[in-house]
Amino acid sequence: MSKPIYELVDELPTGGLTVMGLKSLDFLIPGQWQNLVGFDNTIRTVTGETDEGLIQQIGERAVALFNDKSQGYQRALWLYETVDSASGLLGTAALMNRIGQDTFLGFLKNITPKPEKAQSIDLSVKLVTELVAFCQINGIPGDSIGDFLAALNDYGGESLMRMAALVCFDGIIPLGPAFAERALNTISGMSPSDLESNPTFNGVKDLIPGGDSAGQLSFITQSFAQTQGWMNNFVSSKNITREGLMGNLRNFIEFTDDKADYLGALLDMNVKYYRHTGIQTLARRLIERAVAEI
Amino acid sequence: MTLVLARRAIRASATNRSIALLLCSLCSLLLVTACAPQPPSRYAEVQKETSQKGNQAVSKEAQRGGSFNQFFPKSGNGYAVVPAQEKKGFAEYKVNKGGKNLAVLSISDTVSLPTAADKYKQSSFKIAGFPAVDQGQNSTGILVNGRYQVKAQSRDPAFTRQDRIAWIQKFDLDGLSRL
Numbered sequence: 526m527s528k529p530i531y532e533l534v535d536e537l538p539t540g541g542l543t544v545m546g547l548k549s550l551d552f553l554i555p556g557q558w559q560n561l562v563g564f565d566n567t568i569r570t571v572t573g574e575t576d577e578g579l580i581q582q583i584g585e586r587a588v589a590l591f592n593d594k595s596q597g598y599q600r601a602l603w604l605y606e607t608v609d610s611a612s613g614l615l616g617t618a619a620l621m622n623r624i625g626q627d628t629f630l631g632f633l634k635n636i637t638p639k640p641e642k643a644q645s646i647d648l649s650v651k652l653v654t655e656l657v658a659f660c661q662i663n664g665i666p667g668d669s670i671g672d673f674l675a676a677l678n679d680y681g682g683e684s685l686m687r688m689a690a691l692v693c694f695d696g697i698i699p700l701g702p703a704f705a706e707r708a709l710n711t712i713s714g715m716s717p718s719d720l721e722s723n724p725t726f727n728g729v730k731d732l733i734p735g736g737d738s739a740g741q742l743s744f745i746t747q748s749f750a751q752t753q754g755w756m757n758n759f760v761s762s763k764n765i766t767r768e769g770l771m772g773n774l775r776n777f778i779e780f781t782d783d784k785a786d787y788l789g790a791l792l793d794m795n796v797k798y799y800r801h802t803g804i805q806t807l808a809r810r811l812i813e814r815a816v817a818e819i
Numbered sequence: 820m821t822l823v824l825a826r827r828a829i830r831a832s833a834t835n836r837s838i839a840l841l842l843c844s845l846c847s848l849l850l851v852t853a854c855a856p857q858p859p860s861r862y863a864e865v866q867k868e869t870s871q872k873g874n875q876a877v878s879k880e881a882q883r884g885g886s887f888n889q890f891f892p893k894s895g896n897g898y899a900v901v902p903a904q905e906k907k908g909f910a911e912y913k914v915n916k917g918g919k920n921l922a923v924l925s926i927s928d929t930v931s932l933p934t935a936a937d938k939y940k941q942s943s944f945k946i947a948g949f950p951a952v953d954q955g956q957n958s959t960g961i962l963v964n965g966r967y968q969v970k971a972q973s974r975d976p977a978f979t980r981q982d983r984i985a986w987i988q989k990f991d992l993d994g995l996s997r998l
Contacts, residue, residue, distance in 0.1 A: 813904070814909060
């Protein structure tokens, strides 16, 4: 049994590395993401209502919907939480790998994955997790593929911030500006066993479509190829560079240029942006449905 | 000399005392905070009721959300009507203009939540012949066939109550009443 949804939203932090990391990306989507925390506060902000009796009714319906397991909201929460904690493990592995290359612990290279392969899987699994969580929360809205894409394109607020963070923290910082092409090349040339040995994939594989890991690899590769254009467009239209991102991150994490390699791993372990913004998305969608149904 | 030492001793003990006092008050503060029972959440009761095994917020009898899509207004006149959610017994679209969200439109099956239908018994006006209610400041709804709730909600002050009433009439309400 999950924690009550109102506790999850009430307990979201207003500071710390995750929130600071996300705030460092505000310049990419100015004003799109306010760190909305607190369950009642979210109800007031989403609906614009102030009557306490009405807020109580909306909140009660949202709690009931979240607690009905058949409605998919708890599975979405599980996905957001799991993909973050599993990729934190990858951060540890990537850090070990860097240490392996730089110091006498050279033998570690043999037991930890190459960062590029691991990062590529991590990025693509996180992207697919977003698609799966989207469908768990919203269903597949509309009557056609075009409708579904329109719904995805309508991303705003915390969902858009989550995608900005994916592009920046899991794409550009660890893999560079051509991250989408590099990652797609990497996963296209992979075997299912590469996927099976990746902790991020193993964390969420039960909910990824495709049947076996070969089918899942194909689903992940196709989904990545479909969204590559969106990601590239996001980077070029906002003129995002690795240097620019690192400059902003320096405002709250101290690191020197020769340690920049570790930054991706450090972010991976400490910035839980999928869980944080995922709970915000979940709360918003539940409240939107609740206020419409009561 | 003795006097100076004595004074220092007094001052030192005064400092110690104030530190001790400070510590005491901090400790009691911590104790009070730790022991004070958290007031129960205003949602504790519904949480208890709905977290039981087998709880259902959505009735098995509820219509498929997808069956509502055909009745929503279409995009046009600079407004984009974008699908947002489709779950059992529920479908929701956003009304956007110039990339800005102005309103949301929804159809829900009140078979899952009969109290939602009950409020239309107190309806004081009609839209397109169906009983209508205003709820809070931003929401207007009607009940079709005593079962399907059609709502328009403002998400921007520019989208007024008149707009909500006008948009509800853009639904295919005849079609929905035959569902």
